Amino acid sequence: MALSRTFRLNTGALIPAVGFGTWQSKSTTVKIAVDCALKTGYRHIDTAYAYNNEKEIGEAIANSNIPREKLFITTKLWNTFHAREDVQPAFELSLKNLGLDYIDLYLMHWPLAIRKNECLDLEPKKPDGTFDWVDIDYAEVWSEMEKIDPSKVKAIGVSNFSIGRLERLISKARIIPAVNQVELHPYLPQWKLLEFCKENNIHVTAYSPLGSTNAPLLTDPTLTAIAKSNQKSIVQVLISWAVQRGTSVLPKSVTPSRIKANFNDFLLPEKDFELINKITTRTRYLKPKGYPDVFGDDF
Template identity: 40%
Template sequence: MFAYAAMTPSVEFVNGMSIPIIGLGTYDMTDDQSVMSRVLTDAIDVGYRHIDTAYIYQNEEIIGRSLTQMFANNTTKRKDLFITSKVWSTFHKRSAVVEALKLSLNNLGLDYLDLALIHWPIALKSGTGYLWPLDENNMTLDENISVVETWKGMEDAYRLGLAKSIGVSNFNSEQLSRVLKHSFIKPVVNQFETHPYLSQEKLVQFCHNNSIQVIAYCPIGKADKGLLNEPILTTIAAKNNKTVPQVMLRWLIQRDIIVIPKTSKRQRLMENINIFDFQLTDEEMTEIFKLNKNQRFINPTEAVNNREYPFHIPY
């Protein structure tokens, strides 16, 4: 199932590239350069080699400055890291995708990404000066662009060497099917929200059946949303002498899902990566599945009228 790398286990994409099964999520982490530098230094020190960011997070520049300093200090080498970024929804025209990824690479101070993703299937109006443009009714200002057109732009970027692998994020099965049907280069990944309250088992199986790896964001939900206090999870955690977040992450990787938990604390960084010395039983896995209630923490309802809004169908 897993091929052990020098630090964390890794899984293989259909194109032969490997990705560490645990990465560091950076959404809404910090806009402070010194904090980001410390977090990335700590993460690499304890064994992380996979860093996930995005243009919309507006932290690519501080991540880039941190990485440049680490490369200069020989703290790590570019070839030893796996770095992901994402094309934002205002860059969905085929001709704009390459531009978007060049912006991200410039922000990060890198020559290439290991993985580039379409962040959301929805296309938003460009040229407004806003990354999340809204009308007078607080609904998104949309562009009539299909995911297939945007994917062709991703293929262009791949051919130019801007990314070693390309994939998608927040796509449903119907959108993935269209991309698979009309693509020359297949997506290697679908990154989407999944945790015990949102097991997404049908979408996970659809992806795996089509040789698409799954990356889970929000893998431990939100701290204020109840998962950390679920009796089933606290009982399993106590039995295994682990924390509840460690149990949730273990539940995901035992489903062959890559995880990108976010934390800025060194102790949590260590805990989140220290999940390879225990295994959940079949009974424990089943008990955790019972917590599913199809509850999303991330749902851009302002885009519900967009032609590519992904959550109109079950998966």
């Protein structure tokens, strides 16, 4: 048995199992990184308006000469564009930044809205330094996303959604989200959320699969032993584990040697897969400073 190369979304489209992350990849280096990723064989590139690198990623895509239909491009609606009148223009802006005719997957980045300011800052703050949260229902944001021209967006989905919010969204939605993109790695496996998404035909994509900046899982003793016995790197083990549990996965790197090495997932022996399933610590690495806890305990 080999690992899946793709997963099928509830739209019928295929999402590549191993994609490429670009958060914190600065506009100066991201072009080289995406160019390297595309040459290596990655076909799913994950970006977001808030990553401030859509333009450079679009240039790397255009330079690659890879036929558009062979690529899978994800970008995301930022928190300052949740007002009803802002959703469609925000989508069009991302499309323009990327220089594409359509996006494969457009995600609501967070179920949280921040008041937009005149300078279009990503995270405008109030004079006291706290976020200027606005009470906009994510279900209403979703209903605006549902109206985006389907010839310009092949699938819509969400990110950072808990079971409770997904349940509520589904009860009101016309279109069931194709994807929920969340933090997932062996310390935060979120089995309950995964099961809920499976039951509701929502594909799950794993972000921060190495634990994010500085990849904190790379010194774990269990993972070290498993990597050694399989003659693979820990990152290859982490990516393989993610694919083996049915999630697509988005390792990020700006280092060409790592970009190439990371794209080598393999089938983990069942006993190793089970051992990895036991090392959970419920540690969440991505907790943006000043954000409310949108996850709760239900994962």
